[in-house]
Amino acid sequence: MDRISAMPKAILHDILARLPHKEAAKTIALSKTWRDTWYSFPNLFVHWAYFFTKDDVPLGKSHRLGKSRRLGKSHMFSGLDNLIDYVTKRLLGLCDQGLALEEFNLNLGDLVDPALVSFHLDQWIRMAGEIGVKVLGLNLSSDYGRWDLPLCAIEAKSLTKLHLGNGIRIGQEFLKHFMKLSSVKMLSLTHVLFAHERIIEPFISHCSLTEHLTMYHCYIYNHLSREVPLESLFLHGLQKLKEVDLTGIQEVHIDSPNLENLCYTTLNCNAPFKLNFDSCTALRSLILIHLQNIANVDKWFLELFSKHPFLESLEILGCSMPERIDISSAQLKVLKLTFCSNLKEVNIDAPNLLSFYYHGADKPVISFMRSSDLLKVRVVTDVDFEHFYSLRESIWNIPQKILASLSLFIKRSFLEYGYAYLPELQVSSIPPSIKHLVVRVPDPDHQALYGRLMNYLFSSCFPKRISFTCGDHYNDTFIEFFYDMLMGSKKEECHCSSSDTKCWWHALKIVEISSSFMTNQNMDVKDMRDVWQLFCDEKATFRLEL
Structure with a gap:
C-alpha cells in the first residue's frame, strides 16, 4: 500500500518543495495522485535547461518559426512550444482550482529572444498576479532586445519578493503610473534597464515596506539612446530598509536610519567614488569591495566607528589602503x-573582537592592542623563500594569547619557485604554538629539500594540527616522509643545539593522523595514502602534542 500518496496534499507539497526542481517535476509520472499534486503545487520554477540543451542554436529575432524549420531548427521551437505550453497549463490549473501561487521563477537564459515570448510573458505575469503570487523572479536573455515590464507586475498586492534580471526594461509609462509595490519586502534588480533615470527613485521609494534591496549593474538610456551604467543612486524615505547590496554605481547616498547591513562594490575601481551613509546610525555590518584611493583613510576609520557605534562586522576586500x-x-x-594592497601594518584595538581574517600575498605586521579571550585568528597567504623571514618575524611578534587561536593557511610552498639551495637553519628552541597550519604539499621533484622545508616551517611556529593539501599534484611521497620524520626515524637530521633546550622534534610526544572520511579511528600513513588517492581534495591532517 502506497501510504505516502495517501498523505494530505499539504504534506505532499512539502515533499516536492524539498526536492530539486527538475526531480520534483518527474513525480508526475508516478501516479495520478502525484500528477494532481504537481499541478496544484504552488511553486512554479521554469529553467531553460529543462526544455533545451547547451548545443541548441539560439532563437534570435531573425529565427522566426517558418524560417527556423527550413533551417532545421524545429527541435528548438518544439522546446519553446513545450515551455510555453507547460507554464500556461500550470498557471491555468492553479487558477481553475482557486489556488494561490506562492512563487514563480522564470529563467530563459541566453537561448530565447524575449520578443518571441513577449505576449506569453505579459499573460503569465497578469495571471500570476491574479492568483496571488508572493515571490516573482524573472531572468531573460541578455543577448537580444529587452522585454518591457508590464504595469500589472507592480499591481499584485500579494507580492512580497521581486527579482528582475537580464533582458528587462522598465519603461517611461512607470513615470505616469502610480506605483503599487507597497507590499514588497525584498527587491532585487540585476542588469535591469531603466528608460529614464527619473524612474529609479519613485520605483524604489514606492516599495515602502522594503527591507532588503539589491542592485547589480543596472543601466539607463542616455541622450543618444544607448545603455550606460547607472552612475548615481539616492535612497531615502525607506524606514523599513535593513539590508542593501549595491554593485556598479559610483555615487551612492543612503538615508535610512534603520539600515543594518550594507555591501558596496564600485563600477570602476580606478575612478573616484562617493559613498555617504552617515545617517545610517544603526549599521551593524559593512562590506566594501574594490575601492581605490580612499581619501583620508585614517580619518575615515576613526569617524566610521564614531558615526556607527553599533558596527559589529567590517569586511574590506580588494581595496587600496595606506x-x-x-x-x-x-x-x-x-x-x-x-x-588589500599596500598594507604593511595593522593595529587593532578591539577588546570584543571574536574573529579576525586576513587573506593576501602581502605580510603586514598585525598587532592587537586589546583582544578577547574568545578571539579566533585566520591568516591565508602565499609564502616562498623570499618571504619566509617576514612570515617568521610576524608570527614571533604576535602575543601567545593570539597565537593560540591562529589558523595559518600557506597556499604556496617554499619550493614552488625552484630555490634549489635553501641555507641551513639552526633550530635550537621550540617556537610559539599556533592552533592550525595548512600547507600545500611541495612538488615531488624536490624530495631532497623536504627536511629543510619543514625545518623552516617549524622554526616559525609549532602547530597543534598541521594539514597538507594536494594542490595541483598528488604526492604521497611527502606524506610518508613527514610521517617518518614525526615518528623519529629522521631525528638524526635535527640541527638543534646540544643544550638542555630541545627543538619541537625532540619534545614531540603524540602524533595522530585523521581524515574526515575515517573519523572513528586513528589512521596510519597507509590509510592516509589510500584516502588521498581516492579524494585528492582531502586533507592529510596530523595532530601534534608536545
Whole structure:
C-alpha cells in the first residue's frame, strides 16, 4: 500500500518543495495522485535547461518559426512550444482550482529572444498576479532586445519578493503610473534597464515596506539612446530598509536610519567614488569591495566607528589602503581584510573582537592592542623563500594569547619557485604554538629539500594540527616522509643545539593522523595514502602534542 500518496496534499507539497526542481517535476509520472499534486503545487520554477540543451542554436529575432524549420531548427521551437505550453497549463490549473501561487521563477537564459515570448510573458505575469503570487523572479536573455515590464507586475498586492534580471526594461509609462509595490519586502534588480533615470527613485521609494534591496549593474538610456551604467543612486524615505547590496554605481547616498547591513562594490575601481551613509546610525555590518584611493583613510576609520557605534562586522576586500591603518572599536566583533594592497601594518584595538581574517600575498605586521579571550585568528597567504623571514618575524611578534587561536593557511610552498639551495637553519628552541597550519604539499621533484622545508616551517611556529593539501599534484611521497620524520626515524637530521633546550622534534610526544572520511579511528600513513588517492581534495591532517 502506497501510504505516502495517501498523505494530505499539504504534506505532499512539502515533499516536492524539498526536492530539486527538475526531480520534483518527474513525480508526475508516478501516479495520478502525484500528477494532481504537481499541478496544484504552488511553486512554479521554469529553467531553460529543462526544455533545451547547451548545443541548441539560439532563437534570435531573425529565427522566426517558418524560417527556423527550413533551417532545421524545429527541435528548438518544439522546446519553446513545450515551455510555453507547460507554464500556461500550470498557471491555468492553479487558477481553475482557486489556488494561490506562492512563487514563480522564470529563467530563459541566453537561448530565447524575449520578443518571441513577449505576449506569453505579459499573460503569465497578469495571471500570476491574479492568483496571488508572493515571490516573482524573472531572468531573460541578455543577448537580444529587452522585454518591457508590464504595469500589472507592480499591481499584485500579494507580492512580497521581486527579482528582475537580464533582458528587462522598465519603461517611461512607470513615470505616469502610480506605483503599487507597497507590499514588497525584498527587491532585487540585476542588469535591469531603466528608460529614464527619473524612474529609479519613485520605483524604489514606492516599495515602502522594503527591507532588503539589491542592485547589480543596472543601466539607463542616455541622450543618444544607448545603455550606460547607472552612475548615481539616492535612497531615502525607506524606514523599513535593513539590508542593501549595491554593485556598479559610483555615487551612492543612503538615508535610512534603520539600515543594518550594507555591501558596496564600485563600477570602476580606478575612478573616484562617493559613498555617504552617515545617517545610517544603526549599521551593524559593512562590506566594501574594490575601492581605490580612499581619501583620508585614517580619518575615515576613526569617524566610521564614531558615526556607527553599533558596527559589529567590517569586511574590506580588494581595496587600496595606506601602509598603516589603525582600527579602534569597543563594539567590533568581526574584521576581515582580503587582498588589500599596500598594507604593511595593522593595529587593532578591539577588546570584543571574536574573529579576525586576513587573506593576501602581502605580510603586514598585525598587532592587537586589546583582544578577547574568545578571539579566533585566520591568516591565508602565499609564502616562498623570499618571504619566509617576514612570515617568521610576524608570527614571533604576535602575543601567545593570539597565537593560540591562529589558523595559518600557506597556499604556496617554499619550493614552488625552484630555490634549489635553501641555507641551513639552526633550530635550537621550540617556537610559539599556533592552533592550525595548512600547507600545500611541495612538488615531488624536490624530495631532497623536504627536511629543510619543514625545518623552516617549524622554526616559525609549532602547530597543534598541521594539514597538507594536494594542490595541483598528488604526492604521497611527502606524506610518508613527514610521517617518518614525526615518528623519529629522521631525528638524526635535527640541527638543534646540544643544550638542555630541545627543538619541537625532540619534545614531540603524540602524533595522530585523521581524515574526515575515517573519523572513528586513528589512521596510519597507509590509510592516509589510500584516502588521498581516492579524494585528492582531502586533507592529510596530523595532530601534534608536545
